[in-house]
Amino acid sequence: MKIRVNGMMCAHCEAHVKKALEAIDGIESATASHEENMVTITNSKDVSEDLIKEAVAEAGYEYAGIA
Ligand SMILES: [Cu+2]
Numbered sequence: 001m002k003i004r005v006n007g008m009m010c011a012h013c014e015a016h017v018k019k020a021l022e023a024i025d026g027i028e029s030a031t032a033s034h035e036e037n038m039v040t041i042t043n044s045k046d047v048s049e050d051l052i053k054e055a056v057a058e059a060g061y062e063y064a065g066i067a
Pocket residue numbers: 008009010011012013014
């Protein structure tokens with residue numbers, strides 16, 4: 001799945017978001033692009049949108065919905 005995340009400015013931000021999302025049970029990998037404001041997520045089971053939103057917010061960025 002792909003999600004929109006606002007506020008990423010550089011590779012450091014991408015790494016921060018990636019780490020936050022990959023910490024969620026069920027998310028195998030996350031690849032963030034600050035240029036596209038997008039994160040591609042590979043999950044091994046259903047992950048609630050609320051959990052994703054929370055993780056992104058806690059990392060300091062804005063979750064802007066499923067792309
Ligand atoms: Cu940055």
